[in-house]
Amino acid sequence: MESLKGRDLLSIADLSATEIKSLLGLAANLKSGSIELRCPRKVLGLLFQKASTRTRVSFSAAMYQLGGQVIDLNASVTQISRGEPTIDTARVLDRYLDVLAIRTFEQTELAKFAQYADIPVINALTDLEHPCQILADLLTIQENFDDLAGLTLTYLGDGNNVAHSLMLGCALVGMNVIVATPIGYQPDESVTQQAKAIAGDRSQVLVTQDAEAAVAKAQVLYTDVWASMGQEDSADARIPLFQAYQINSHLIKQADPNAIVLHCLPAHRGEEITEEVIEGSQSRIWDQAENRLHAQKALLAALLGGV
Numbered sequence: 001m002e003s004l005k006g007r008d009l010l011s012i013a014d015l016s017a018t019e020i021k022s023l024l025g026l027a028a029n030l031k032s033g034s035i036e037l038r039c040p041r042k043v044l045g046l047l048f049q050k051a052s053t054r055t056r057v058s059f060s061a062a063m064y065q066l067g068g069q070v071i072d073l074n075a076s077v078t079q080i081s082r083g084e085p086t087i088d089t090a091r092v093l094d095r096y097l098d099v100l101a102i103r104t105f106e107q108t109e110l111a112k113f114a115q116y117a118d119i120p121v122i123n124a125l126t127d128l129e130h131p132c133q134i135l136a137d138l139l140t141i142q143e144n145f146d147d148l149a150g151l152t153l154t155y156l157g158d159g160n161n162v163a164h165s166l167m168l169g170c171a172l173v174g175m176n177v178i179v180a181t182p183i184g185y186q187p188d189e190s191v192t193q194q195a196k197a198i199a200g201d202r203s204q205v206l207v208t209q210d211a212e213a214a215v216a217k218a219q220v221l222y223t224d225v226w227a228s229m230g231q232e233d234s235a236d237a238r239i240p241l242f243q244a245y246q247i248n249s250h251l252i253k254q255a256d257p258n259a260i261v262l263h264c265l266p267a268h269r270g271e272e273i274t275e276e277v278i279e280g281s282q283s284r285i286w287d288q289a290e291n292r293l294h295a296q297k298a299l300l301a302a303l304l305g306g307v
């Protein structure tokens, strides 16, 4: 996949539909073991300013399995914590690393790293987007349905990072995407407009407050925590506002009988999703978590020119 060599992934919309499909195909082949890729001596830096289990470990495992090395750059043990400017850190890390995955708050901070470092910079979650998650999500959906195009994914909950990347990613692959949120928690209008422009007349992008109507035709139900990292102070206040958007056994009965349930994790059982649904027969949440590894291995190999 020569086209991805040396590129940044700051938004899922940095990829074309063809590139997403190629990455998913590569990830599926890596998962089945039908191909093996190598990026020996390449070094991945993980610069994380928020907690992470899946992203940190799946990126690390992927890089090791490709034959490379990982440096875990917890921001608190670097000079970033003492105020070293981003533009200096970016230029220095560029001299040591081959690829850098960053988890931070502001998308502008991530963009600054990408501007000042020539190596590929990967968005490992910002307040605006979570593109690596969506690659794994699309791989999971592809494993369960023949064709992505024409499927409907309904996202219930807060219209922030994961919802944004889902809207853009689904639109790119020709899926319909419905986002149901309480008033005041809708996706950014600019992301909604961007997703609609990508979808054109091929598929639908809809934002609504009506959770029951939103799930009616869905083959994929998706949720995320009601209070994201950095929003802990408003967590209790959000619970009553978001209650109608909980994925529970009543709600999934309104969806397509073959619908699958996804959650990026970590989950708050009893809030955005019930124990019964998370552990139920329609849940594909553990496959989805596993697919972070395969999708990111494909991504790393493509960005490093190992494909």
Ligand code: CP
Binding pocket: 051, 052, 053, 054, 055, 056, 125, 133, 264, 265, 266
């Ligand atoms: N879904 C996800 O990104 O999980 P982590 O926060 O554990 O990395």
Ligand code: NVA
Binding pocket: 125, 160, 161, 162, 224, 225, 227, 228, 229, 264, 265, 266
């Ligand atoms: N929206 C969540 C996703 C965690 C993977 C957060 O930003 O905390």
